Structures are given as structure tokens and as C-alpha cells.
Amino acid sequence: DIGFRPDIEKILRRCPTDRQTLLLSATMSDEVLRLAQRYQRDPKTVQITPEIPTVARxxxxxxxxxxxxxxxxxxxxxxxxxxxxxxxxxxxxxxxxxxxxxxxxxxxxxxxxxxxxxxxxxxxxxxxxxxxxxxxxxxxxxxxxxxxxxxxxxxxxxxxxxxxxxxxxxxxxxxxxxxxxxxxxxxxxxxxxxxxxxxxxxxxxxxxxxxxxxxxxxxxxxxxxxxIKAPAAPAQPVFGRRTKKYSNRL
Incomplete structure (x- = not known):
């Protein structure tokens, strides 16, 4: 999402078929998971950080x-x-x-x-x-x-x-x-x-x-x-204004 994905895909397409691929990411967004599914075969997941980083301090x-x-x-x-x-x-x-x-x-x-x-x-x-x-x-x-x-x-x-x-x-x-x-x-x-x-x-x-x-x-x-167990998107905006998502906001 910060511009590296096309370069990563270009490199992976040129790698030999017989290889070991390690994918390291701070978070596993949908984009990262799609990248893993496309270029990794039967990957194993190792999680070394909690799902929500500590913010106690x-x-x-x-x-x-x-x-x-x-x-x-x-x-x-x-x-x-x-x-x-x-x-x-x-x-x-x-x-x-x-x-x-x-x-x-x-x-x-x-x-x-x-x-x-x-x-x-x-x-x-x-x-x-x-x-x-x-x-x-x-x-x-x-x-x-x-x-x-x-x-x-x-x-x-x-x-x-x-x-x-x-x-x-x-x-x-x-x-x-x-x-x-x-x-x-x-x-x-x-x-x-x-x-x-x-x-x-x-x-x-x-x-x-x-x-x-x-x-x-x-x-x-x-x-x-x-x-509330999970934040659900309201049928009507809480403050009366519809929220838009932007795919290229960075």
C-alpha cells in the first residue's frame, strides 16, 4: 500500500519455481494475504507479535x-x-x-x-x-x-x-x-x-x-x-454525513 507491491511481484515472477519464500509483514492485510496465496505454496504462519500492539504506556x-x-x-x-x-x-x-x-x-x-x-x-x-x-x-x-x-x-x-x-x-x-x-x-x-x-x-x-x-x-x-462485540457500520452515518473510502489516500 506504499508502492512496493508491483516491485515485489516483478521480482517474484523472475524467481525460479523451486525456491523457499518467506513473507514478513507487520500486519496481514487482505492485500498481503492475496500476495501470499499467489506466490506461496502451503505456507506456514508464524506470529511473533500480539494482534493488538501494547499501548499501555x-x-x-x-x-x-x-x-x-x-x-x-x-x-x-x-x-x-x-x-x-x-x-x-x-x-x-x-x-x-x-x-x-x-x-x-x-x-x-x-x-x-x-x-x-x-x-x-x-x-x-x-x-x-x-x-x-x-x-x-x-x-x-x-x-x-x-x-x-x-x-x-x-x-x-x-x-x-x-x-x-x-x-x-x-x-x-x-x-x-x-x-x-x-x-x-x-x-x-x-x-x-x-x-x-x-x-x-x-x-x-x-x-x-x-x-x-x-x-x-x-x-x-x-x-x-x-x-458491543465488534464495530458495525451504521445504516446511517452517526453524525449525518456519509463516510467515503479512498483507495489511494497515502
């Missing part, structure tokens, strides 16, 4: 905020929280570019990463981020998995993902190697169902942060995680 919370107040809220939190380093996750490439342009007018040490950037540029950005030359990274899920930054203290879900598994992997960038981490999700009025799905998935209610002047409204009487 991460302080998770959400802020109900109107969509047009997200940027001022982010700037306020960056000022009050003073993160050592942070990743600010957005849902689409275009949104990453727009937010990056807004932030760099106000704060220093900010950069951006998404799947359309050349690999060489992505590598340089990550090296600068790890070295502390970049303090805040606006990114899509292209950095949601497999990225290790030692001093990353905060993860901001500027756009909370539709997939709860993506949320877990995003916040898993912080709180690593015994360190504490902070994860803050911005929830606009049409995204309450996404928050509920995340809470059910991790079996934990996120703390609500008060943000005077930035408030959005979360509906009353939302089901608690223990009341």
Missing part, C-alpha cells in the same frame, strides 16, 4: 473540535504540550501538503511526508527527523508502520483513521522502548463513529480533553466498548 485522549478549528487547536497544543518531537497524521496526501504549508508559516522545524515523495527524499526527511533537525512531521499512513524515532513524544491524529488498526499503528510510533508517549485525536462532529470503533478495538475509552473555544459535539448515548 501511551496516554490517549481526544478533543472534540469543529473541522475549521483544527489548525488553531493544533497550534495551541504544540505550544502547551511542547513535544520533543511529534508526528501529525492526516488522511490524504493533499491534506498533508496543505497542513504543512500552513504550519511552516508559524512554526520552525516542520516537514512533510507522503507516498508521492521520491524514496530518496523520504529517506533524507526521516534521517533529519531522527537527528532532531525536524521536530514536527506532517504525514500520511506511509509512516504509520515500521518507523522508529527514539525521541518521539507525541502523536496527533489530526484526522482519525477509519481503520482502528491504523490508529493503533500510528500511536505505536511513540511510547517505545519503555518510554511514555502521548496520543491526541482530533474528532470533528462527523467522526464520532470512528472514535467509537477505535475504543471498541482497543477496549479502552479515550480520555476527553477540554478545549475551550474549539469544541465540537460528540453525540450522547454512544455505546460503550463493552456493550
Amino acid at each position: 501511551i496516554r490517549q485522549s481526544y478533543v472534540a473540535v469543529e473541522e475549521d478549528r483544527k489548525l488553531p487547536l493544533l497550534l495551541k497544543l504544540l505550544e502547551t504540550e511542547q513535544p520533543r518531537a511529534s508526528i501529525i497524521f492526516v488522511e490524504r496526501k493533499r491534506w498533508a501538503e496543505n497542513l504543512y504549508r500552513e504550519l511552516r508559516q508559524t512554526i520552525k522545524g516542520v516537514s512533510m511526508m507522503h507516498g508521492d515523495l521520491p524514496q530518496g527524499m523520504r529517506t533524507k526527511i526521516m534521517e533529519a527527523f531522527r537527528a532532531g533537525k525536524i521536530r514536527h512531521l506532517v504525514a500520511t499512513d506511509v509512516v504509520g508502520r515500521g518507523i522508529d524515532v527514539k525521541n518521539l513524544s507525541h502523536v496527533f491524529n489530526y484526522d482519525i483513521p477509519e481503520d482502528p488498526d491504523a490508529y493503533v499503528h500510528r500511536i505505536g510510533r511513540t511510547g517505545r522502548i519503555g518510554a511514555d508517549g502521548v496520543a491526541i485525536a482530533f474528532i470533528s462532529p462527523d467522526q464520532g463513529h470512528r472514535l467509537t470503533s477505535v475504543e471498541i478495538f482497543i477496549n479502552k475509552l479515550l480520555d476527553k480533553r477540554e478545549a475551550p473555544g474549539f469544541e465540537g459535539v460528540r453525540p450522547k448515548d454512544l455505546p460503550q466498548p463493552e456493550e
Whole structure:
């Protein structure tokens, strides 16, 4: 989903028929499973990590905020929280570019990463981020998995993902190697169902942060995680707006 699959398939097609193939993946998405079924014969599965990564050391919370107040809220939190380093996750490439342009007018040490950037540029950005030359990274899920930054203290879900598994992997960038981490999700009025799905998935209610002047409204009487076995897609959107999925959002 970050552009490697065509290259992997090209290499596999040129490999000899008589071979041993090991497939290593952080998660087994439908795409990865289809790749395994196509190129592996009677594969054995070895799982060495829990299904849901531990997030016990991460302080998770959400802020109900109107969509047009997200940027001022982010700037306020960056000022009050003073993160050592942070990743600010957005849902689409275009949104990453727009937010990056807004932030760099106000704060220093900010950069951006998404799947359309050349690999060489992505590598340089990550090296600068790890070295502390970049303090805040606006990114899509292209950095949601497999990225290790030692001093990353905060993860901001500027756009909370539709997939709860993506949320877990995003916040898993912080709180690593015994360190504490902070994860803050911005929830606009049409995204309450996404928050509920995340809470059910991790079996934990996120703390609500008060943000005077930035408030959005979360509906009353939302089901608690223990009341629902699995998040079901509502027949009507929880907040009255239909949610769209994008196949190429990174």
C-alpha cells in the first residue's frame, strides 16, 4: 500500500519455481494475504507479535473540535504540550501538503511526508527527523508502520483513521522502548463513529480533553466498548454525513 507491491511481484515472477519464500509483514492485510496465496505454496504462519500492539504506556485522549478549528487547536497544543518531537497524521496526501504549508508559516522545524515523495527524499526527511533537525512531521499512513524515532513524544491524529488498526499503528510510533508517549485525536462532529470503533478495538475509552473555544459535539448515548462485540457500520452515518473510502489516500 506504499508502492512496493508491483516491485515485489516483478521480482517474484523472475524467481525460479523451486525456491523457499518467506513473507514478513507487520500486519496481514487482505492485500498481503492475496500476495501470499499467489506466490506461496502451503505456507506456514508464524506470529511473533500480539494482534493488538501494547499501548499501555501511551496516554490517549481526544478533543472534540469543529473541522475549521483544527489548525488553531493544533497550534495551541504544540505550544502547551511542547513535544520533543511529534508526528501529525492526516488522511490524504493533499491534506498533508496543505497542513504543512500552513504550519511552516508559524512554526520552525516542520516537514512533510507522503507516498508521492521520491524514496530518496523520504529517506533524507526521516534521517533529519531522527537527528532532531525536524521536530514536527506532517504525514500520511506511509509512516504509520515500521518507523522508529527514539525521541518521539507525541502523536496527533489530526484526522482519525477509519481503520482502528491504523490508529493503533500510528500511536505505536511513540511510547517505545519503555518510554511514555502521548496520543491526541482530533474528532470533528462527523467522526464520532470512528472514535467509537477505535475504543471498541482497543477496549479502552479515550480520555476527553477540554478545549475551550474549539469544541465540537460528540453525540450522547454512544455505546460503550463493552456493550458491543465488534464495530458495525451504521445504516446511517452517526453524525449525518456519509463516510467515503479512498483507495489511494497515502
